[in-house]
Amino acid sequence: MKIGAVVILYKPELNEAKALLDNLAQQVDALCIVDNSPESTYSQLALAGYENQIFFHFPDNIGIASAQNVGLQHLLKDGCDFGLLFDQDSQFDIGFVAKLAELFQKSRQHYLPRLVALGPSLMCSYTKKIVRPKIQTEIEQFDDISSVPQIIASGMMIDLHWLQQIGLKDDALFIDGVDHEWCWRARKHGFSVGLALDICMSHKLGDGRRRFAGITYKVGAPVRLYYQFRNIFLLSRRSYVPLYWKFRNFAVMPLRIFTNCVLLPDRMMRLRYMLQGIIDGMLNRSGPIKASAKRP
Structure with missing residues (x-):
C-alpha cells in the first residue's frame, strides 16, 4: 500500500x-x-x-x-x-x-x-x-x-x-x-x-479566539468572510447538503454580522466582505473573489 x-x-x-x-x-x-x-x-x-x-x-x-x-x-x-x-x-x-x-x-x-x-x-x-x-x-x-x-x-x-x-x-x-x-x-x-x-x-481553527457574553468564537481574516457567506448560499442550493447545516448557517448569520461589525477590528472592511458575499451568493457567483471586491 x-x-x-x-x-x-x-x-x-x-x-x-x-x-x-x-x-x-x-x-x-x-x-x-x-x-x-x-x-x-x-x-x-x-x-x-x-x-x-x-x-x-x-x-x-x-x-x-x-x-x-x-x-x-x-x-x-x-x-x-x-x-x-x-x-x-x-x-x-x-x-x-x-x-x-x-x-x-x-x-x-x-x-x-x-x-x-x-x-x-x-x-x-x-x-x-x-x-x-x-x-x-x-x-x-x-x-x-x-x-x-x-x-x-x-x-x-x-x-x-x-x-x-x-x-x-x-x-x-x-x-x-x-x-x-x-x-x-x-x-x-x-x-x-x-x-x-x-x-x-x-x-489551528481560525486565526484566534475571542469571548463575548461567555461564548468563545473563532476569529478569521476579513476576506474569509466573503467566501464563508457566499458559499452558504451556493451550498444551500444543493440537495445533498444536510438540512441542519443550511438551517444553522442561515440562523446564525445575523449574529455573525453583529459580531464582526461590533466586536472585531476592521469593522467596515468585514461588513463589506460579508455583504459582497451575500450578494454574490444570491447571484450564484463562484470562484475567487473579483479584484474589484478586494479593495478595502
Whole structure:
C-alpha cells in the first residue's frame, strides 16, 4: 500500500511548516507540496532535502480546492493508493500516518465497508481541547471510529481508488466549505466518512479566539468572510447538503454580522466582505473573489 500526502501552503510560518514537513516526510511514500504564496517558500523550507517530493507554486493563489486537486492528481499519477491532505499548521506525532492507515483497513473489514475517507480527532491549538461537533451528531459509533457526516480536510486520508467516482474537490467554492462539501458528495454516492476517536492531531481553527457574553468564537481574516457567506448560499442550493447545516448557517448569520461589525477590528472592511458575499451568493457567483471586491 503506497501512501502519499499533499500539504497546502499559504504564507506559512516557516518553523511551523518545516516541522510538519520534516515529520511527514518520514511517514509517507510521496510528498506533494502546493504553495499558494505570492513568493515561493521552496528554498526557505529546504525542500530539496526530501526524497520523492514535488513542489508546485501558484503565486496568484488558485485556492485550496484547486491546490488539493493538483496534489491529489499527482498522487494518483504516482501510483498512490491513499492520499492525505494537510494544512500548513497541523501537527501530529510520529506513527500518525501508520495508525490512521491501520484503522482505515480495520474499519473497512469490520465496521464500514464503504469507508472512503478517515480523519483524526482534532485538538484546537488555541484551547488545547479536543473539538467535538455540538450539532451534527455521529451517524454511528464503534470502538475506535465514528461514522460522521463530514470531517475537515487537514489530516483527511482518502482512498484514491474511488476519487474518479466521487470527483475532485469543488474549485468553484475556492476555500470555505470545500472539505465538507466533498464529504457530503461522497456520502451521496453511498460511501462512509470516518472520524478516528483515539488518533489525535493538533490544528489551528481560525486565526484566534475571542469571548463575548461567555461564548468563545473563532476569529478569521476579513476576506474569509466573503467566501464563508457566499458559499452558504451556493451550498444551500444543493440537495445533498444536510438540512441542519443550511438551517444553522442561515440562523446564525445575523449574529455573525453583529459580531464582526461590533466586536472585531476592521469593522467596515468585514461588513463589506460579508455583504459582497451575500450578494454574490444570491447571484450564484463562484470562484475567487473579483479584484474589484478586494479593495478595502
